[in-house]
Amino acid sequence: MSFFKRLFKGADETIPETKERTLLNLRVGDFVTYDLMDYEVTGKIHYNDGGYTWDAYQLAGSGKTRWLSVELDDELEVGMYETIRIPGLEPGAKKVTHDGRTYYLEEQGRAYVKAEGRSQNVHGKNVDYYDYTDDSEERFLSVEVWGGDVEVSYGYEIEEYExxxxxxS
Structure with missing residues (x-):
């Protein structure tokens, strides 16, 4: 028996193949680099609104938490989000002002979610969501209502190559 077979416990045990990762198949435990910062994927939420689906990956690194949103519509849409607070926000309002910008309600709905990792506490729940965009259509607000809790995130579009x-694993 060769040295490598003994070291790796024989020929009958195979080393599992690692499927190439893309933004569409990230897993909890993977790592991503964006804007010269390294993050670990610590959670994943898969949203399903009547067959229309998208994913949000919770990223943790250097004391920061961000959300990487990935949606395959006609083309791949990728966004980076950070949680913010907007006191007095009414989910579903036609327009919202934040940090000197006005955002307009673009889309709303209710989605069923599957979640894993640090996001597992919302697995199997429904969320009401409200998506807002500014005039330039380059900045976004995402408002999610989980039961009675309102979560707001500020984001912007990024390119896949970034x-x-x-x-x-």
Missing amino acids: VTILAG
């Missing part, structure tokens, strides 16, 4: 992925 994210580097390293599979964690």
Whole structure:
């Protein structure tokens, strides 16, 4: 028996193949680099609104938490989001002002979610969502209502090539 077979416990045990990761198949435990910062994928939420689906990956790194949103519509849409607070926000309002910009309600609905990792506490729940965009259509607000809790995130579109992925397993 060769040295490598003994070291890796024989020929009958195969080393599992790691599927190449893309923004559409990230897993909890993978790592991504964006804007010269390294993040670990610590959670994943898969949204389903009547067959229309998208994913949000919770990223943790250097004391920061961000959300990477990935949606395959006619083309791949990728956004980076950070949680913010907007006191007095009424979910579903036609327009919202934040940080000197006005955002307009673009889309709303209710989605069923599957979640894993740090996001597992929302697995199997429904969320009401409200998506807003500014006049330039380059800045976004995402408002999610989980039961009675309102979560607001500020985001912007990024390009797929700006994210580097390293599979964690």
